[in-house]
Amino acid sequence: MSDPENLAEHPHPVALLLPWYLSAQLSESERREVDAHLGGCTACRDELAELAELRTRTREMLAAAPPPSAHLRHRVLSQIRGPAGVADGARRRGLMESLASATQWLLAPKWAPALALLLIAGQLGTLVWLGMRVDTPSPLISRAVTRGAVRLRVVFSPTATERAVLSGIRALDGRIVDGPAADGAYVVELAPATPQVIAAKIRALREQPGLVDRIELAAP
Amino acid sequence: LHIARRRDREQSHENCAALRVGTEQSSVDEQALVSAVAAADRACFERLYSLYERRVFQYLRTFVRDASTAEELVVDTMLAVWNGARRFTGTSRVSTWIFGIARHKALDAVRRHARSGSHVPLEDAAETQASGPGPEDSAQQRSLATMMERAFVTLSAEHREILFLAFYEDLPYPEIAAMLSLPLNTVKTRVYYAKLKLKGQLERHTPSESPQMDPAR
Numbered sequence: 001m002s003d004p005e006n007l008a009e010h011p012h013p014v015a016l017l018l019p020w021y022l023s024a025q026l027s028e029s030e031r032r033e034v035d036a037h038l039g040g041c042t043a044c045r046d047e048l049a050e051l052a053e054l055r056t057r058t059r060e061m062l063a064a065a066p067p068p069s070a071h072l073r074h075r076v077l078s079q080i081r082g083p084a085g086v087a088d089g090a091r092r093r094g095l096m097e098s099l100a101s102a103t104q105w106l107l108a109p110k111w112a113p114a115l116a117l118l119l120i121a122g123q124l125g126t127l128v129w130l131g132m133r134v135d136t137p138s139p140l141i142s143r144a145v146t147r148g149a150v151r152l153r154v155v156f157s158p159t160a161t162e163r164a165v166l167s168g169i170r171a172l173d174g175r176i177v178d179g180p181a182a183d184g185a186y187v188v189e190l191a192p193a194t195p196q197v198i199a200a201k202i203r204a205l206r207e208q209p210g211l212v213d214r215i216e217l218a219a220p
Numbered sequence: 221l222h223i224a225r226r227r228d229r230e231q232s233h234e235n236c237a238a239l240r241v242g243t244e245q246s247s248v249d250e251q252a253l254v255s256a257v258a259a260a261d262r263a264c265f266e267r268l269y270s271l272y273e274r275r276v277f278q279y280l281r282t283f284v285r286d287a288s289t290a291e292e293l294v295v296d297t298m299l300a301v302w303n304g305a306r307r308f309t310g311t312s313r314v315s316t317w318i319f320g321i322a323r324h325k326a327l328d329a330v331r332r333h334a335r336s337g338s339h340v341p342l343e344d345a346a347e348t349q350a351s352g353p354g355p356e357d358s359a360q361q362r363s364l365a366t367m368m369e370r371a372f373v374t375l376s377a378e379h380r381e382i383l384f385l386a387f388y389e390d391l392p393y394p395e396i397a398a399m400l401s402l403p404l405n406t407v408k409t410r411v412y413y414a415k416l417k418l419k420g421q422l423e424r425h426t427p428s429e430s431p432q433m434d435p436a437r
Binding site: 054076 | 265266273274277278287290295298299364365372386387390391392393408409412415418419422
């Protein structure tokens with residue numbers, strides 16, 4: 001708004017109370033102050049008369065303004081569904097109060113032992129269920145054959161450690177793609193290489209003491 | 221607790237029944253109505269609605285001149301009254317509370333329209349509508365009320381609002397200040413300047429042959 005929001009230039013600040021003096025909305029002390037001022041100030045009496053006229057005309061104009069359409073009342077009241085006294089809001093409140101009552105009833109001390117037993121039974125049931133779950137991994141893990149790769153069927157020594165087995169496979173530059181079979185054989189796939197290189201790798205694996213019982217070429 | 225609630229509810233219903241036969245309304249009666257509405261008394265809500273429908277509509281039209289938009293906002297406001305009656309603390313007049321709700325709804329609508337890029341912002345619609353007397357209007361056809369209306373709609377939304385609250389609703393200035401979140405002195409000066417603007421517009425819209433306000437004032 002462009003109007004100044006203070007009235008420092010107004011010679012009679014008490015005149016600012018005149019609108020509420022007219023509507024009898026001042027406190028007793030304010031009313032007395034305005035009365036006292038009006039008694040000796042012609043300008044403020046004129047201001048009061050002007051205000052009274054504008055106020056009356058404003059009230060007449062607003063009172064004569066067109067009312068809202070006739071169906072507005074129905075629009076509002078139709079959204080307040082339900083019988084008198086029990087509408088949407090009340091129903092919502094009623095539901096919340098019912099829930100609160102039910103919770104209070106359930107948490108009453110007399111139900112504490114039963115709730116505790118129920119909780120313990122639930123925990124036991126969960127534990128039993130988890131204990132009965134047996135993970136049965138598939139004995140064979142098949143993977144895709146890399147083009148040009150060589151597959152070896154390797155039976156590791158039963159006394160070989162896992163670390164030694166992994167170390168041997170790494171030395172082959174290969175990966176286990178199948179196994180173990182019934183005889184304990186794994187299928188190890190080697191990266192594509194010349195026959196000489198592959199033969200050298202197999203030889204190196206065989207030379208490791210106590211690691212491999214048998215190595216043979218596997219069908220692709 | 222249940223007995224106390226039931227007692228409160230029955231008290232509210234009795235108050236509403238008493239109000240239904242009364243003709244004079246007071247803020248105390250209105251507070252009882254709101255208490256009954258808080259207890260989901262539909263009949264009391266209808267009574268409260270009857271008291272406020274037109275007033276809220278007129279108040280909203282100080283923000284939005286489009287009648288159908290104002291009606292939409294009346295619906296929003298009165299449903300908020302129904303749903304929020306429990307939150308009315310009674311520290312202000314019922315009218316201040318209801319007009320405060322209506323004000324928020326109107327300002328939200330104005331912001332929404334501003335964001336949507338409407339060509340005519342809602343709060344300026346009045347100025348556009350009242351851009352001056354049409355050529356077909358003859359001075360003889362204009363009644364004092366029409367001139368007053370023309371003068372009123374050319375005011376800014378802030379001036380229309382404050383004159384509505386102070387002149388029509390007779391709200392005390394501390395309640396207007398609380399409702400509009402303004403300092404007390406700002407409310408007083410805004411009414412003063414709104415009155416000056418209204419007087420100026422009225423003189424501008426008053427034809428020379430019609431009675432004018434005393435220009436010396």
